[in-house]
Amino acid sequence: MDSAGEVLNDGKITLEGFTVAARAFADKWKRHNLSFPSWSWVPLINRTLLKKEECYLSLEKIIILSSLEGSAEEESLGVTADWWEKEESIDHTVLVQNVEDEAHYYDYHIVYSASYMVPMLYFRGYSSDGKPLSLDVIKRDLPSSSVSLLLESKWTFITQEEHPYLNRPWFKLHPCGTEEWIKLLSESSSSDGCQMPVELYLVSWFSVVGQVVGLRTPLEMLI
Amino acid sequence: MAANEEEAVKYVWEGAIPLQIHLHKSEVASHPPPPPALVLAPRIGYLPLLVHLIKPYFKDSLPPGEDSIWFDYKGLPLKWYIPTGVLFDLLCAEPERPWNLTIHFRGYPSNVLIPCEGEDSIKWNFVNSLKEAAYIINGNCKNVMNMSQSDQEDLWTSVMNGDLDAYTRLSPKIKMENIEDEFSRKASVSSPQSRQGGTEIDVAGQVKTARVPVRLYVRSVSKDFENLEDVPEMDTWDEISYLNRPVEFLRKEGSNFIILKMRCTVLMIFTWLYGKCFTLRDAIESLLPEYIRDRAQTSGEEGEQRTTDASDVSQETRGELKLVRIQGIEMKLEIPFSWVVNNLMNPEFYLHVSVLVKEPQR
Numbered sequence: 001m002d003s004a005g006e007v008l009n010d011g012k013i014t015l016e017g018f019t020v021a022a023r024a025f026a027d028k029w030k031r032h033n034l035s036f037p038s039w040s041w042v043p044l045i046n047r048t049l050l051k052k053e054e055c056y057l058s059l060e061k062i063i064i065l066s067s068l069e070g071s072a073e074e075e076s077l078g079v080t081a082d083w084w085e086k087e088e089s090i091d092h093t094v095l096v097q098n099v100e101d102e103a104h105y106y107d108y109h110i111v112y113s114a115s116y117m118v119p120m121l122y123f124r125g126y127s128s129d130g131k132p133l134s135l136d137v138i139k140r141d142l143p144s145s146s147v148s149l150l151l152e153s154k155w156t157f158i159t160q161e162e163h164p165y166l167n168r169p170w171f172k173l174h175p176c177g178t179e180e181w182i183k184l185l186s187e188s189s190s191s192d193g194c195q196m197p198v199e200l201y202l203v204s205w206f207s208v209v210g211q212v213v214g215l216r217t218p219l220e221m222l223i
Numbered sequence: 224m225a226a227n228e229e230e231a232v233k234y235v236w237e238g239a240i241p242l243q244i245h246l247h248k249s250e251v252a253s254h255p256p257p258p259p260a261l262v263l264a265p266r267i268g269y270l271p272l273l274v275h276l277i278k279p280y281f282k283d284s285l286p287p288g289e290d291s292i293w294f295d296y297k298g299l300p301l302k303w304y305i306p307t308g309v310l311f312d313l314l315c316a317e318p319e320r321p322w323n324l325t326i327h328f329r330g331y332p333s334n335v336l337i338p339c340e341g342e343d344s345i346k347w348n349f350v351n352s353l354k355e356a357a358y359i360i361n362g363n364c365k366n367v368m369n370m371s372q373s374d375q376e377d378l379w380t381s382v383m384n385g386d387l388d389a390y391t392r393l394s395p396k397i398k399m400e401n402i403e404d405e406f407s408r409k410a411s412v413s414s415p416q417s418r419q420g421g422t423e424i425d426v427a428g429q430v431k432t433a434r435v436p437v438r439l440y441v442r443s444v445s446k447d448f449e450n451l452e453d454v455p456e457m458d459t460w461d462e463i464s465y466l467n468r469p470v471e472f473l474r475k476e477g478s479n480f481i482i483l484k485m486r487c488t489v490l491m492i493f494t495w496l497y498g499k500c501f502t503l504r505d506a507i508e509s510l511l512p513e514y515i516r517d518r519a520q521t522s523g524e525e526g527e528q529r530t531t532d533a534s535d536v537s538q539e540t541r542g543e544l545k546l547v548r549i550q551g552i553e554m555k556l557e558i559p560f561s562w563v564v565n566n567l568m569n570p571e572f573y574l575h576v577s578v579l580v581k582e583p584q585r
Contacts, residue, residue: 010362114467114468114469115355115358115359115436115467115468115469116355116358132333132334160337160338161337162302162337164465164467167335167459167460167461168334168335169333169334169335169336169337169338
């Protein structure tokens with residue numbers, strides 16, 4: 001299995017490795033994260049120019065409730081509860097019917113960066129009528145820890161850029177330093193000094209990155 | 224810097240496109256409507272940087288309100304972060320001079336274009352691309368991060384103003400590793416300031432892997448065409464495949480070669496090689512192997528057959544490279560890739576390549 005792709009020594013990963021890791025990630029997510037919709041592997045079938053099976057992982061139409069306590073204009077940095085905890089105990093379909101106007105929808109794509117040789121998270125938010133949400137509105141849906149990081153550096157954390165394949169503006173988590181903390185994760189988790197198995201690369205990566213956008217990785221996935 | 228390298232860099236920096244900019248008719252609030260603005264746009268620059276030259280032509284005609292400026296070409300909103308020269312090479316199969324563009328001061332299409340907040344956005348985009356290029360070449364972007372704020376500012380200003388002298392003085396501070404130019408190495412005195420690329424030297428020191436920042440813009444047409452003016456117009460950006468992916472190649476040390484240099488209006492250099500040289504064709508094929516027709520089949524040679532990944536695919540199902548443009552030059556594909564990169568790249572160390580392909584018949 002490992003020969004299909006490798007995690008490089010410096011925390012980076014090859015395209016082949018990403019493909020293997022992504023499938024493993026999607027599988028584990030499906031098995032251990034039953035309250036959530038599953039990730040799908042989207043091949044770029046229209047893009048006939050791409051040489052290999054260029055794909056990205058997609059998780060779409062995740063509902064985040066906007067703050068129910070106050071109006072939309074309120075500065076709700078601290079008010080919004082950890083939404084994912086609420087998510088787990090509530091039936092989704094009931095939510096949508098009751099609070100359709102308040103619901104924010106999010107799409108997440110995990111795309112491989114050939115330049116940085118690491119995965120990158122793209123996401124966007126939109127309301128029920130499909131209108132895109134601005135970064136100010138999205139900030140209110142993020143965990144408060146992410147928001148303070150955003151406040152500190154406007155240009156280097158979450159940025160609005162064009163989706164590499166879809167020709168639309170999306171938000172992207174900046175990949176700077178990714179390979180460094182992956183390397184740290186890999187070193188600290190292996191007792192015998194072995195390389196992180198490629199199947200766990202995306203799981204480990206997402207356990208950190210997902211938290212920024214409020215998506216939790218169940219611990220069982222990390223085994 | 225070697226003499227021919229200097230010439231090429233000057234050519235790149237001095238390249239400019241004459242623009243004829245029309246105010247969108249929905250925004251004309253004066254009678255008679257204002258005539259179009261005539262502006263010479265640097266190829267390595269970006270359209271929003273020209274606004275201060277354009278706005279005076281139209282400010283009396285604009286309806287009241289705040290500006291949110293964007294451009295379109297025949298209805299296609301233009302991505303402001305793509306250098307002007309690249310947009311021109313890509314969207315105008317048959318070069319249009321002057322290039323007729325429409326400017327809008329209202330109604331920014333934010334569902335399609337990322338926002339542009341003036342010079343800051345463009346500078347940020349430039350520095351970000353420089354960091355990404357550094358990552359590809361050096362393996363990390365410490366060189367850019369370690370630059371002082373004022374050096375970064377000065378570098379950006381030199382690009383914004385098209386000041387090659389200032390840029391040349393500052394670029395050693397970027398500390399970008401070199402791609403050894405296979406071609407110039409033998410031909411000229413080695414220069415300490417030869418430009419970018421990144422190499423990893425393996426233990427034997429004989430074979431080097433280079434990673435080169437390339438942005439490939441591919442337009443495909445379904446039918447063959449006689450003239451470039453017959454190429455259909457683009458309606459959406461979905462018709463372009465954009466590949467932001469480094470070219471990787473192994474280079475062997477110690478290849479001997481004889482050089483024949485031909486002087487033409489554009490700088491074209493033709494090389495005979497003793498050993499194999501990694502050409503522009505090789506570079507593009509490595510990014511688009513499905514699309515390149517087997518050369519031996521077109522020329523009828525049996526000799527040095529080039530095999531591609533899809534060598535078992537019959538000729539009818541292969542696509543064909545019709546046109547490759549870099550800095551407005553229609554490139555001969557046999558030119559050594561390292562020469563192309565070192566001489567024709569943009570100031571952020573990216574090589575932008577516009578390609579027109581004919582789709583494979585299915």
